[in-house]
Amino acid sequence: xxxxxxxxxxxxxxxxxxxxxxxxxxxxxxxxxxxxxxxxxxxxxxxxxxxxxxxxxxxxxxxxxxxxxxxxxxxxxxxxxxxxxxxxxxxxxxxxxxxxxxxxxxxxxxxxxxxxxxxxxxxxxxxxxxxxxxxxxxxxxxxxxxxxxxxxxxxxxxxxxxxxxxxxxxxxxxxxxxxxxxxxxxxxxxxxxxxxxxxxxxxxxxxxxxxxxxxxxxxxxxxxxxxxxxxxx
Amino acid sequence: xxxxxxxxxxxxxxxxxxxxxxxxxxxxxxxxxxxxxxxxxxxxxxxxxxxxxxxxxxxxxxxxxxxxxxxxxxxxxxxxxxxxxxxxxxxxxxxxxxxxxxxxxxxxxxxxxxxxxxxxxxxxxxxxxxxxxxxxxxxxxxxxxxxxxxxxxxxxxxxxxxxxxxxxxxxxxxxxxxxxxxxxxxxxxxxxxxxxxxxxxxxxxxxxxxxxxxxxxxxxxxxxxxxxxxxxxxxxxxxxxxxxxxxxxxxxxxxxxxxxxxxxxxxxxxxxxxxxx
Numbered sequence: 001x002x003x004x005x006x007x008x009x010x011x012x013x014x015x016x017x018x019x020x021x022x023x024x025x026x027x028x029x030x031x032x033x034x035x036x037x038x039x040x041x042x043x044x045x046x047x048x049x050x051x052x053x054x055x056x057x058x059x060x061x062x063x064x065x066x067x068x069x070x071x072x073x074x075x076x077x078x079x080x081x082x083x084x085x086x087x088x089x090x091x092x093x094x095x096x097x098x099x100x101x102x103x104x105x106x107x108x109x110x111x112x113x114x115x116x117x118x119x120x121x122x123x124x125x126x127x128x129x130x131x132x133x134x135x136x137x138x139x140x141x142x143x144x145x146x147x148x149x150x151x152x153x154x155x156x157x158x159x160x161x162x163x164x165x166x167x168x169x170x171x172x173x174x175x176x177x178x179x180x181x182x183x184x185x186x187x188x189x190x191x192x193x194x195x196x197x198x199x200x201x202x203x204x205x206x207x208x209x210x211x212x213x214x215x216x217x218x219x220x221x222x223x224x225x226x227x228x229x230x231x232x233x
Numbered sequence: 234x235x236x237x238x239x240x241x242x243x244x245x246x247x248x249x250x251x252x253x254x255x256x257x258x259x260x261x262x263x264x265x266x267x268x269x270x271x272x273x274x275x276x277x278x279x280x281x282x283x284x285x286x287x288x289x290x291x292x293x294x295x296x297x298x299x300x301x302x303x304x305x306x307x308x309x310x311x312x313x314x315x316x317x318x319x320x321x322x323x324x325x326x327x328x329x330x331x332x333x334x335x336x337x338x339x340x341x342x343x344x345x346x347x348x349x350x351x352x353x354x355x356x357x358x359x360x361x362x363x364x365x366x367x368x369x370x371x372x373x374x375x376x377x378x379x380x381x382x383x384x385x386x387x388x389x390x391x392x393x394x395x396x397x398x399x400x401x402x403x404x405x406x407x408x409x410x411x412x413x414x415x416x417x418x419x420x421x422x423x424x425x426x427x428x429x430x431x432x433x434x435x436x437x438x439x440x441x442x443x444x445x446x447x448x449x450x451x452x453x454x455x456x457x458x459x460x461x462x463x464x465x466x467x468x469x470x471x472x473x474x475x476x477x478x479x480x481x482x483x484x485x486x487x488x489x490x491x492x493x494x495x496x497x498x499x500x501x502x503x504x505x506x507x508x509x510x
Contacts, residue, residue, distance in 0.1 A: 050408035052407055069409050069410025073404070075402065078404075080271070080400075080402075081401065081402070084401060084458075085461045087458070087459075094397055094401060097397075097406060097409070098409030098410035099410065133456070147405075150409040151409075
């Protein structure tokens with residue numbers, strides 16, 4: 001059964017429709033890459049999937065026992081975070097805030113899970129460091145650890161490598177692939193079609209032409225796309 | 234000097250003033266960290282001017298308990314201001330500036346048109362800059378202030394982890410099921426309550442100082458949210474105490490003396506921050 005089934009989804013803001021009639025699904029263990037031109041509506045789609053924006057029409061159904069708030073999220077960095085005084089542990093632990101309900105403090109089990117996630121991301125040495133003083137790649141690892149605290153079933157990544165240098169970018173992609181191999185489904189927004197086709201199992205292309213299918217199907221179609229000049233690489 | 238101070242302490246009014254001063258300093262600095270980080274530094278300013286306007290109305294219509302009018306008006310404004318942050322034709326900072334000066338002008342205007350006492354300038358001045366009114370608190374007001382402060386502290390401690398999550402990353406929190414809008418609303422209400430309480434202490438023009446200075450000072454030195462919060466509370470309480478003592482002994486205005494102490498501490502913290510980091 002699918003973790004997430006999207007049917008007939010139309011997204012956008014108020015009167016301006018960005019993408020119409022999207023249909024796709026994400027299953028356990030999938031690695032879906034969402035590609036498309038700037039302004040095609042990639043970030044809007046992600047916000048809609050997360051429930052931050054209301055869809056204009058259509059439905060997003062979580063399945064297989066996934067709750068609506070069991071979607072981990074790696075956002076693009078915000079302005080506020082640049083001078084935010086917070087330790088790495090504090091940031092990672094905040095991944096549990098949603099699951100706490102009205103309980104005021106973190107449990108011991110949550111603290112252990114957080115430590116495990118920091119170890120998985122290779123940042124346990126940094127746990128007392130100040131988040132804003134870390135490098136871009138380290139910050140992304142911290143935010144990934146936080147997302148894993150929120151859920152281990154489905155992660156949404158919004159341009160996870162933007163602003164990183166090539167070596168760190170490669171490390172980041174490998175890290176994401178390893179998370180995916182351990183059973184977490186991944187939805188990643190990316191500019192980078194090369195990375196999309198080397199790591200993803202499925203591709204959703206939005207823009208003038210909409211495509212959803214496996215990576216192999218996409219590669220077959222891609223030549224067609226290229227002739228039409230729709231794909232920016 | 235010490236004897237003189239102990240002598241003053243024997244008056245209940247002085248003791249009340251110190252209790253209330255410390256409590257207000259504590260509450261305002263607790264929320265200050267969140268407000269500064271959420272880029273709402275100026276909301277204190279805007280709300281305090283709204284409270285001034287409301288107080289002017291309450292004075293003119295001769296309400297005996299002015300709180301009945303001031304508190305609800307300030308809370309409603311706080312909610313509206315935090316709302317505009319999300320989707321509005323007038324952006325957050327402009328909305329705050331607009332409401333702030335608008336309420337100030339309106340308040341002064343109606344106090345002028347319907348004067349209730351012969352010493353209008355004195356009244357206005359003491360509302361704006363705080364007055365010796367902190368030395369004329371009644372026991373009821375002290376009790377009210379104490380209860381509200383305890384409530385604020387309890388709410389803050391219980392919701393601490395969620396406040397952190399929402400402040401650090403509102404979208405992530407919402408996506409993972411934190412009711413961020415509810416927490417923002419709650420914050421708005423608490424801020425409004427603190428502002429109204431603090432008006433007695435430092436006056437409506439200087440309240441922002443109480444909210445932002447301790448947080449900014451603490452942020453120069455510490456690098457985790459918890460340390461910054463604790464440090465800003467400690468600094469704020471020390472400044473309030475020092476300010477109160479100096480103003481009682483030297484006869485300086487209470488509000489401005491406390492704010493001067495806050496500014497001094499900020500300068501010192503900036504130095505320490507620059508030396509260490």
